[in-house]
Amino acid sequence: MTMHNPPHPGEIIRELCLDALNLSVTDAAAGIGVTRKTLSAILNGHAGVSPEMAxxxxxxxxxxxxxxxxxxxAFDLWKLRSKAKTLRVKRYITNETHA
Amino acid sequence: MTMHNPPHPGEIIRELCLDALNLSVTDAAAGIGVTRKTLSAILNGHAGVSPEMAxxxxxxxxxxxxxxxxxxxAFDLWKLRSKAKTLRVKRYITNETHA
DNA sequence: GCGCAATGTAACCTATTACGTTACAGGTGT
DNA sequence: ACACCTGTAACGTAATAGGTTACATTGCGC
Incomplete structure (x- = not known):
């Protein structure tokens, strides 16, 4: 059980959608109208959820x-957490808490 | 005053960030660490707000x-509103309201 | 009017991503 | 053995984010 904070959406999809409904990757992909490869990539974290996929x-x-x-x-921002510190950006505001 | 529902984030950035602070596009782009072209594309709706830009x-x-x-x-989904109707997707759930 | 700064954008480049098809290797169940 | 599911490699397309350089327009100070 790998836990990384947050999980990529694929893990959620697999657990809450496929497993819960006893759906195979092949069937689910056909059901939502994409190829098995496309869904598999999302499930395994090799692709993100696009607006159309959402x-x-x-x-x-x-x-x-x-x-x-x-x-x-949330996952994209988590992936950027290290790069975020290196971004040199001028602060035009003063009175605010940042993420 | 073009009003389209919702506005693209660029309009908000221009009004609430640049105009409000009397910042030029050139200065703001330098401030946030991107080229003037990159910021201009977002302001005019030719590019979206990426995670890093966010x-x-x-x-x-x-x-x-x-x-x-x-x-x-919100803007991306609004742009997909017509395509959304044409997506042929099997419904695995029954009891839910969809957007 | 003349110069100058700001702006939008065109032309070109790279890297990444989403999606597709086809095909293969490894597992599992019958 | 055979059928099936799965991950994924290899190839393609299209779109997108970012960069550099350069150009035309607009507006403002002088």
Missing amino acids: LRLSKAFGSTPDHWLRMQN | LRLSKAFGSTPDHWLRMQN
Whole structure:
């Protein structure tokens, strides 16, 4: 059980959508209208959830497209956490807490 | 005053960040550490807010990276609204409201 | 009017990503 | 052995983010 903070959306999709419904990757891919390769890449963290994929996921498995994209955002920002410190950006504001 | 629902994040950046602080595009681009071309493309809706750009915006102008990405998500999904209807996706759930 | 700064953007480059097809190797269950 | 599922490599396309350089337009100070 690898735990990394946060998990990529693929792990969630596999657990909450495929496993929960006893769906194979092959069947789920056909169901949402993409190739098995495309879905597999997301499930294993080799691709992100695109806006169109978020729409497909919400249609197939519920929740909102926004919800799936937010999971992707959180993961993308987590991946950038080290690079974030190196960004040299001028602060035009003073009175605010930053992430 | 073009109003389209929702505005692209560039409009918000221009109004709430540049105009409010009396910042030129050239200066703001230098401030956040990108080229004038890159910032201009976002301001005029020719490019989206990437995760790294969201980090720069939050550092420079406040709010959270998540906030800037959510604006981008909303715009991306709005652009897909017509394509969304044509997506043929199997519904594995029944009891839910979809966006 | 003349110069100059700011702006948008075109032309070109690179790297990355999403998506596709086809094909292969490894596992598992019957 | 055979059928099936899975991951993934190798190849393609299209789109996107970022860069550099250069150009035309606009607006402002003088």
